[in-house]
Amino acid sequence: MMVFMLRRLLQSVLALLVMSLLVFVGVYAVGNPIDLLIDPQATQAEIARTVAALGLDKPLWAQYLYFLKGAVSGDLGKSFVHGVPALGLILERMPATLELASVAIVGAIAVGMPLGLWAGLHPRSWAARTIMGVSILGFSLPTFWIGLMLIMWFSVQLGWLPSNGRGATIDIFGMPLSIFTLDGWCHLLLPALTLALFNIALIIRLARTGTQEAMAQDYIKFARAKGLSNRRIVGVHVLKNIAIPIVTVVALQFGSVVAFAVVTETIFAWPGMGKLLIDSINLLDRPVIVAYVLIVVALFIGINLVVDLLYALLDPRIRLAEPKMRAR
């Protein structure tokens, strides 16, 4: 276990380093952000002074080393545009995105799992066929289109739900959260639904296939022969066995929903991290872009770790210890 964790940590640091370098060089190659940001009335002397104040006059390697030096102590640099620490800027926006992603994923599981299970248990019924047919839509419709349609229907035509923004928030442990207010839920519903649709479809299909496979296995027949109730067979034995692929996919989906909710956040003007990323790219705000990518990489590393630990919990046959290297 220790070796496993240590190895993971080393890999993570390497991944973070490589990503930071890639993004750093990439944004640097686009050009000098000051040309874009500074007021057009500025003279050359002022442009030069501003470039120097932000350290952009130094060669790339010097800027990168300076960044690394700060990064080691947890300082990912100050945003060129906002003039405040990039990390703080992102963390400030994080609760909104995490909240949206969590509601979307939890909702997707709550809807997708029972439907998928049901479809797997009664594969020939008309209801199962309908579920599967509709789930194809969930896969194939583009997110931005779904978002726009939901706004058109529920906000513009019917006027039931607000079209954008985040509702009233309540501070929980210093984090502004909107899931504890009714107004918050009203604002959350449409974007969360937009993000959830694809995941609902995905979970339905995974759950159905898993259930169908599991139902044909010997241990289910054995359980039936033993006289276990249907509820116990499905609720414990089937569910546990289909859970492994679903946990993996859902966890990774959660990561991508957090990292790439950009489109949904833009359409619904949701004040999350995705919107910040787009704005930062548009303004070549390198510290924020780098910090964002690093946070996302760290997030995925964390998720993968959790998934691996969950495997071991769900399936006792899986061990986390490293296989012993055989000497040659």
Add this chain to the structure above:
Amino acid sequence: MSRMLKFLRIFFCVLWVVASSPLLALDELRVGLSTDIVTVDPHFANQDSVSAVCAHIYETLVALDPDTHLIPVLATSWRPINETTWEFKLRRDVKFHDGSPLTADDVAFSIDRPATLTTSSAPFTSYTKTIVSKKIIDPYTIQLTTAIPYPLLPNDLSRIFIVSKKAAQNASTEDFNLGKVEAGSGPFKLTRYTKGDSIQLQRNDAYWGDKPAWTQVTLKMLPNDSARMSALLSGDVQAIENVQANLVAQFRQNKKLSVYEKVSSRFMFIYLDFRDTTPYAVDKAGKPLAKNPLQDLRVRQAISKLIDRNVLAERVIDKLGVPNGNIAAPGTYGFSPTLTPETYDLAGAKRLLTEAGYPNGFGITFFAPNNRFINDDQVAQAIGQMLTRGGIDTKVQTMPMATYIPRAARKENGFGLLGWGVGGGEPSGAMRAFLATTDKEKGLGAYNWASYSNPRFDELLLQALRTVDDKPREKLLQQAVELAVKKDYAIIPLYNQVVTWATKKGIRYTPRTDEFTLAQQFHPE
């Protein structure tokens, strides 16, 4: 079960909307803005979008009215007392939001503050650097001295917000963003600024001037066009700025909405390349040309004649443009009536190209941003087709502003489209930036990507910048523009953009040339 929950949720939300709508007071205004502002510190980020928001909370000595004429605000009067000194008399009945009265001390402090914010990537020092000394005569009189005669000081000061020294002297930009600083004197007080989301304002009941019609104002930042449009249509906001170009006609016919528009000071033009060789000019076979064809006046003239500005303004940008042969917007200071937009003339253009030695034309690449100006992508495509029709085979390359500007600044484009917000109510800033010969010492030509240089133009411009009297200065500026645009074809002027606002019926807006959206200028009918 979960479906049931979802249903209930919707039910409650509907209930909420129905129940809360009568509670929305009549004197609350919500406005959808098209940019995401980065701060509410009035001296940190020199961007029009930030200044427009700050103009609710803070005021300047001198301001621009909707037609870009200078009007007194915190200063009641100003006059040059000699070649290099301006005297400003301050209004006496002004109180800041923290209760302290406005004095000359606050003005001096506000002029000094921008230079102390060194981490800004868009500092306000462009407007304060000319002031070399300040003299406080009495609490309501201040004299500002510049090193050289500088007639534009009042225009520059229309960009510098005056803050209360008492409230702001120990405050950081973050303190301003958190709403801890009550340093403004404007018609609204800041209640809350939520980054990436909204700015909440409350009426300043102790305001010295006309009190706004709204007690509460929310400025929502909705940069995505469709989000902003649907927010208006669904009633989440009562007004928006920058209507999506292809929806303006539809909104105008909508009985529930009103549309307001104004010719903006944002001026669109083509910059050319005056260097001996230009990177993308090729002959008909695709081989690079040894000599830059754009150096020939006749070629530049031909390009100008090939562009049908009416088609661009009417069709390509859905009537959101007004053809203009000037840099200054029609009717504003420095506008020269003799500079009319060039008319489309295919035969004339072909004749000029033949005379210049390109009877079969040549090939070139035209560059443009694709996310900054109204339909900029389509405008570039249309210009490409217009030039190709005249024999100049034009490839069009568009890119996001973030890539475009650094590229253009390295002079890698050579030939392309640009828009310029002619700020401060007069055109000399724009002329200094992209028409004057590049001179680092004098701070001229920082954006002269075309490498244009005409000593006579520079002379006229510098003379204008030293002339304190408004009338003769305007004459000099007009002469300079006529020389650069009409005689030299240093740039090819296209049109001024038209800026739009839309409101729910029953709310009136006074549209502004500087594109600012100000809650105090919305009025219920």
